[in-house]
Amino acid sequence: VGKIDKKMGLMVTVKDIEEMGVGKVIMGDGAAYHEVVFTALFFKPDLHEIVEGEVIEVTEFGAFIRIGPMDGLVHVSQVTDDYINYDGKRGALIGKESKKTLEESNKVRARIVALSLKGKSSKETKIGLTMRQPNLGRVEWIEAEKEKRTKKGKGKKEKK
Structure with a gap:
């Protein structure tokens, strides 16, 4: 959320998390990383809009x-x-x-x-x-x- 994707625009919110895979913890990094399928809302302004x-x-x-x-x-x-x-x-x-x-x-x-x-x-x-x-x-x-x-x-x- 708050990040910009060049194709999609600004991610405003994540609406639904549909699927979350098993997490992985990388040595030396305390965070868990998961593969996730989700639905998100984006805002993308267009030129001349x-x-x-x-x-x-x-x-x-x-x-x-x-x-x-x-x-x-x-x-x-x-x-x-x-x-x-x-x-x-x-x-x-x-x-x-x-x-x-x-x-x-x-x-x-x-x-x-x-x-x-x-x-x-x-x-x-x-x-x-x-x-x-x-x-x-x-x-x-x-x-x-x-x-x-x-x-x-x-x-x-x-x-x-």
Whole structure:
């Protein structure tokens, strides 16, 4: 658990141990080694996958997003199309024109644009995210855009 397999991803938990063979003890090593057949749950993020997560930390260079058992980074240049300012007192990223804010505990939707599952643990992984595409960003921003599009559609008159 907590180890990364290049094909399977991050092992989150062992669900069922189906079969455990006879153990072997190697001289000089106090541990017993067993052949085991088990079922496990893995988390494997894919490049270009759309993920939902929670902002866990905001810095002047971006925001860290918790996606399942791993964290990804949205660089300030990838938060919105707007110019972004960092407010250190609030711990927030704020859009200069749009006034959109991104703070800790905000729920967001992002796309994985860079992925490195090298290393043996989740601490050695790097996940780069973007929120600059349609239907991505803070959940409230997405809802506001949907409402705006719905109102635009209702305002048009049908031709007969």
